[in-house]
Amino acid sequence: MSDLSTTKATPAPVPMSTRRAGGSGGGALAWLMRPRTGGLLVLAAVICLLPLGLQNNFQYDVAIKIGFNAIVVVGLNLLIGYAGQISLGHAGFLGLGAYFSAITVTKLGWPPLVSLVVAAAVVGLLAFVVARPVLRLKGHYLAMATLGLGVIISIVLNQEAQLTGGPDGMIVAPFTVFGFEFSKAWHWYWLVGGLLFLAVWLSLNIIDSPVGRALRAVHGSEVAAEVVGVDTTRYKVMIFVVSAVFASVVGSLDAHYIMFLSPNEASFFHSVELVIMVVLGGMASTFGAVVGAAILTALPQLLTFLEDYEHLIFGLILMLVMIFLPKGIVPSLAALLKRGGDR
C-alpha cells in the first residue's frame, strides 16, 4: 500500500477465466473468450468495421488519434500494469521520437521510414541507459525520477529553439514511403489500425511468454521473484525500453500526421494523460488500455461544447470514475459480467 511498485491489481486473471470457461462452455467458447484469440478477433472486427460509421474527416481524425494513444498506452500498460513500475515521463520519449523524425526528415531530408526506425533505436538506447539507475528506485521516488526525466526533456525541447522551433513549434514534412505519400485520412486510418493490432498482438504475446510470467512475479513481490532466480532488473529494463520504443514510433508518426510539432507533445501533462488512460481503462489489461485511450481521447472532443467548463467537468468525470471503479473500467466490468454469469 505504501509503495507504488507493490500495488495490487490482480495481474493475472486471464488463465483462470479461460480455464473456467473451458470447463463449462466447450472448446469454441473457450477459444473465443481467450484474449489472444477472441479479443484480437473483436479488435480486428472493430478496426475493420469502424470506417462504415465514420462520416467525415473530423471523426476519422478522432479515430486516428485514439489509435495513436492506444498504441502508446498498450506499451505503457506493460510497464505500469504488469511490471508494476510507474512512469510519469513517457511523453518525453514520445516527444524525442517526434522531434528526431521531424528534424531529420524536414531539415536533413532523410526518408521518413528510416528516420522513424533510427529514432526508435536512439530512444530505445536512451531508455536503456537511464533505465538501470531509474528503475532501482521504488514507489514515489520512481515517480519523481521519471517525472524529472520527462520535464527535463520537455524543457530542452522548449529551449533549443534554433533546432526545434521552441514553444512556437515546427512544421513537419508529410509521411512518404517509397514515393507513396500518406495524405488522405483513410491512409492514416489503416496504417494506425494495423499498427494498433500489431501492438496489441505483441503485448498479449509478451504477457503470455516467460517474460510476462517473470514480470508478474516482479509485480507480486520483487524479493520473492529474485529469490526464485528471476533477474528482475533485466526484465524491468527490457519492458521500460519496449514501452519507450512504442512511444517513440507513435511520436514520429503523429508528427508526420499532424505535420506540425510543438513541445506540448512532451509536456508533463501529456505524460499524466497517458498514465490516466492506463489506470482508467484498467491496469494489467491490454484491452483496458485500448478502452482507456479511446475514452480519454474522445471525451475532450465531446466536452468542447462546455467551453470554459470543459476542464472542470473532465476532472470531475475522472475523479468519479476512479472513486467508484478504482480498478479501472474493463476489469470492473469483467468482474460484473463474471458475477452475472455465475448466478
Added chain:
Amino acid sequence: MLGEFMQYLFSGLTSGAIYALVGLGFALIYNASHVINFAQGEFVMLGGMSTVFLAAGGVPLPLAVAGAIAGTALVGLLLEKVAVERTKNASVVTLIIITIGASIVLRGLAQVVFDKQFHTLPAFTGDDPIVILGATITPQTLWVLGVTVAIVLVLQWFFGRTLWGKAILATSVNPLAARLVGINTSLVLLISFGLSAALGAIAGVLITPITSTNFEVGIMLGLKGFSAAILGGLGHPFGAVAGGLILGIVEAFGAGYISSDYKDAMAFIIILLALFFMPSGLFGKRGTDRV
C-alpha cells in the same frame, strides 16, 4: 562580485522558502496517508487567487488573506472527505490519479470563478528596497523568509509538544498501532489535509506580490514542492524544508552563473542526481523491505 552572489542567494532563499512550504504540505499528507497529493500546487494557486479577488472586492488585505487561507483549508478538508476517504483501499496509482483529477477540477473551477489573467497583490509593507551586503531585496522577501521560519517553528512545537501533533506522528509511524492506542486516525487524515491546504495557501499569498499569480501557477509550484519533499526524503518531517531551500538556491545560482534558460531544469537535474546516488532522498531512512 559579493553583491551578485548575495543577490542570487536571497532570490534562491525566497523561492526555496516557498518550495519548502509546498513540500511540507506534501510531506504532511504523505505521512498521514501515504498519498502523494498532486493537487498541492492548486492549494497554492487558490490561496493567491482568492486573496486577489477578495481584496479586489473591497475586503481589507489582512482579512482577505485570512479568508483565503480558511477557504483553501476548507477545500482541502472537502477533498479528503469526498475523494480520499472513500477510496482508502485503492492502489496508490489510483489515488494519484484521483488527486490529479482534483487538481484539474480546481484549475477548471478557478478558471470559471476567477479568470485566466495574471494578477498581483501589493507588497505587505511597501516596496522600498533594502540593501544588504550589496544585494537589493524587497521587504516582501523578508516576509516570505520570516513567515516560513515562523511556520517551521510552530510546526516543530505542534509535532513535539502537543497531543494532536504526536497523534499525527504516531499515525504516520504505524496507523494500526495508533488506532489501537485510541487515536482517531481518520480525523488525523482529515486534519492533515486541512493543514496542508492551509500551508499551500499561505505560500500562495506570500509569493503573489513577487511573482504574480494565475490559474495555472500551481502546476510548476506543485512539481517543485514534490521535488523538495522527495529530495529531503519522504517521511522525514523537516526534510522538505531542507530540500526546498537546496532546490531554490541551486536554481538561483544555476540561473545566475550557468544559464537562465535552464532555470526550471536545474531542480530536476539535481533531484535526478541525488536519487541516483541516494535512492531515499537526503534525509530519508535507508529503505529495508520486510519480506
